[in-house]
Amino acid sequence: MPLKELIGSIIEEAQREAELRIEEAKKKAREMEEEARKKGEAEYSEILENAVRLSLEEKNKRLAITSIQARNALLDEKRKLIDEAFARVRQKMEELSEEEYLELMVKQVVMEASEGGGELILSPRDRKRLGEKLVSRANRMLEEKKKPGRIWLSDE
DSSP: OOHHHHHHHHHHHHHHHHHHHHHHHHHHHHHHHHHHHHHHHHHHHHHHHHHHHHHHHHHHHHHHHHHHHHHHHHHHHHHHHHHHHHHHHHHHHHHSOHHHHHHHHHHHHHHHOOTTEEEEOOOHHHHHHHHHHHHHHHHHHHHHTTOOOEEEEOOO
8 A cells, every 4th residue: 555545544544533533422421511511400490499498497487477466566555455454443442432442342252252252361551441331231131141051251
C-alpha cells in the first residue's frame, strides 16, 4: 500500500475514531445532563415539600396562638363583667338600710337552711351588727314555714 493511501487510511480511521469518541462524549453529556436534571427536579421537589410543610406548620402555629389569644381576651372580658357585676351587687348591698340588709340575709339563710338547721358563720362586721337578730328572725321564719331544724350563730 502506498504511503499516501496508508496516510489516508490512518486519517480516515482517526476521523471515525474521533467521530465515535465525539458521539460517545455527546451521549455521555446527554446522560449527565439528564441525570443532573432528574437530580435537580428531585431536589426541587424536596425543597418545595419542605417549604410547604414548614409553611403549614407555621400557619397552624399562628392559628393556635391566635386562638389562645382570642380565648384569653374572651376570658378577660368575662372576668371584667363578673367583677363589674360583683361591684354593682356590693354597691347595692351597701346602699341598703340595716333593716333591708337584715331581711335579705334572713331570706337567704332560710332558703339555704338544710333539714337539720345549721351553724351560721358571719363576718365580724355582720356578727356585731346583725348576729342575734338575724338568727332569731331566721328561726322564726323557719318555724312559720314549718321547716325542721334551727340556726345558731357560730363562735367563729
